[in-house]
Amino acid sequence: MAQKPSIPKGTRDFSPVEMARRNYIFDTIREAFRLFGYKQIETPAMENLSSLMGKYGEEGDKLLFKILNSGDFLKDVAPAELEERNPARLTCRICEKGLRYDLTVPFARFVVQHRNDLQLPFKRFQIQPVWRADRPQKGRYREFYQCDADVVGSDSLNNEIELLSLIDLVMDRLGIRTTIKINNRKVLAGIAQVIGAEDKIVDITVAIDKIDKIGLESVNAELRDKGLSEEAVSALEPLLTLSGTNDEKLARLATLLAASPEGMKGLDELREVLDGIAALDPKAEVELDVSLARGLNYYTGTIIEVKARDVEIGSITGGGRYDNLTGVFGMPGLSGVGISFGADRIYDVLNQLDLYPAEISAAVKVLFINFGEKEAASARRVIAALRRAGISAQLYPDAAKMKKQMNYANAEGVPYVALIGEEELASGTVTLKDMATGTQTRLTTAQLVETLKA
Secondary structure (H helix, E strand, O other): OOOOOOOOOOOOOHHHHHHHHHHHHHHHHHHHHHHHHOEEEEOOOEEEEEHOOOOHHHHHHHEEEEEEEEOOOOOOOOHHHHHOOOHHHHHHHHHEEEEEOOOOHHHHHHHHHHHOOOOOOEEEEEEEEOOOOOOOOOOEEEEEEEEEEEEEOOOOHHHHHHEEEEEEEHHHHHHHOEEEEEEEHHHHHHHHHOOOOOOHHHHHHHHHHHHHHHHHHHHHHHHOOOOOHHHHHHHHHHOOOOOOOOOHHHHHHHHHHHOOHHHHHHHHHHHHHHHHHOOOOOOOOOEOOOOOOOOOOOOEEEEEEEEOOOOOOOOOOEEEEEHHHHHHHHOOOOOOEEEEEEEEHHHHHHHHOOOOOHHHHHHOOOOOOOOOHHHHHHHHHHHHHHHOOOOOOEEEOOOOOOOOHHHHHHHHOOOOEOOHHHHHHHOOEEEEOOOOOOEEEEOHHHHHHHHOOO
């Protein structure tokens, strides 16, 4: 018996209806990117593993999909090395490439590799799939699309304000009510300083990034396991649970971080960004969240995360500033800031809230009924005219019974059916039937084009 076909866990097939919905998301985001002046690029699905390793922290490195070298990938590995079972060392010997984990690190590599061809500041967008060897669960996949926008070559916080405005526009056009959370890596570094755990900044950010998933008590336990003293954990806790307005939180932090120049600089940046987006009267709620860490090592300033307010799901957009990322590729000092829309999670949100426009699932606007050879030939000429006018149309391929063809139109959600029978052939007209109302109108080809356009 043949094995039943399947796909890897954490991946999905998408039907035509689902793809129409996904393309609605991609098109909405792509239009916003272009509206804000971003230019599109693409990078390969696989990168040299040396370009990916060490960019996402220890936990991120574990989630990289590695690609075995072609041919006999074990030819240079001694039997003793296999018996040693050291995964890290063995991976370096048998894998030279990996699937990209995100679009930001490949973008940094792109900037360095093509720096002589780019005009700075450079604004790019990219819509492509990424892969993570994560444990699949609701809202978390091993293969998913990211929709990124980044600016490199500018230190200005105007870029952060613009990206927040871009997020707000996209979510408003999609009809998703959101909360945009922001923080600053310098504030986190300042907190680590004032609680006496400056050398534990990476452990702190990795742990508190999980606060929404595992809760404060579990975060505290993880921090203790990482070597933070009980005094440091106790000092950190009230900072992670600040309440009040953004201005009240800023005032409280200014008192707590007064002894940390880096923390105070982060507060100044946060204040400028919050004031800048507030002046644009966003539809989204914008909230300062000190517990927001996004445990990726390359963030150095503003950190951004977006939550849907009406659906229980992880972040649907995230990003931040990464001043030092291109330095690991030999181009230090180039500042960058970017965001990434999680298209797959946005897709799940729109599905749960049923926010799609009704017309996006229709494959064609009009289906021509096939009555026979002569009628089909006439229909093909009319269809060609419709397509030249930008109207989607198709001919049912077989001269099947009328009922079968009409059932097909209903099943496919086609809004109009066109009929060319003997009378229409004689008069050079087309009968157009509105499938929603059942009304029929006889039209010339020119009138048909105008009617369907309208």
